[in-house]
Amino acid sequence: MDWIVQAILRFLRGDYATPIVEPDGDDDRRVERPWLFSPWQRWPNRRAWGPESVARAVARGAEVARLTLGETLWNELRRQGYLDVRSRHVRGLTYRLRVGRRVQLIWDNPEAARQIPWPYRGYLCVNPTYPLPAVEFAAQLYLYLRDREEQVIRIAIPQAADDRIQNVF
Numbered sequence: 001m002d003w004i005v006q007a008i009l010r011f012l013r014g015d016y017a018t019p020i021v022e023p024d025g026d027d028d029r030r031v032e033r034p035w036l037f038s039p040w041q042r043w044p045n046r047r048a049w050g051p052e053s054v055a056r057a058v059a060r061g062a063e064v065a066r067l068t069l070g071e072t073l074w075n076e077l078r079r080q081g082y083l084d085v086r087s088r089h090v091r092g093l094t095y096r097l098r099v100g101r102r103v104q105l106i107w108d109n110p111e112a113a114r115q116i117p118w119p120y121r122g123y124l125c126v127n128p129t130y131p132l133p134a135v136e137f138a139a140q141l142y143l144y145l146r147d148r149e150e151q152v153i154r155i156a157i158p159q160a161a162d163d164r165i166q167n168v169f
Contacts, residue, residue: 069142077135085142092111101162105123132169134168
């Protein structure tokens with residue numbers, strides 16, 4: 001219950017940059033829960049972070065991505081620069097994941113592209129809700145497309161042009 005009081009005091013002081021932390025279970029470990037942020041709270045500007053902290057975050061993100069994907073997929077991502085995920089819900093569609101870029105839609109043929117209202121040569125825009133290393137976000141997105149594709153389809157915004165993903169570094 002003490003963590004609730006701390007969160008309220010942080011809110012009243014205007015300290016929105018510190019994630020709300022609460023005890024996890026019976027032990028005294030603390031778990032960061034960034035999804036408990038309210039929509040009006042803002043994350044700190046990543047340009048204000050020092051180069052050392054950004055480098056540490058990127059290194060940790062690469063390690064998380066390597067452990068998440070496994071050695072085979074990690075080496076494939078590093079070698080090719082992308083990972084392909086075959087859709088289980090839309091026939092003839094393959095998602096191409098590239099680090100820091102929008103998800104590219106690769107259709108087997110134009111007829112397959114007509115079954116869903118997405119552009120034939122298109123991209124899906126999916127952004128994280130808080131700043132995250134790009135390679136770590138790509139690994140998370142890989143798992144979502146592989147295991148929970150219907151959620152990505154529901155929230156992704158079809159785009160006709162490629163661009164960088166927001167909130168990644």
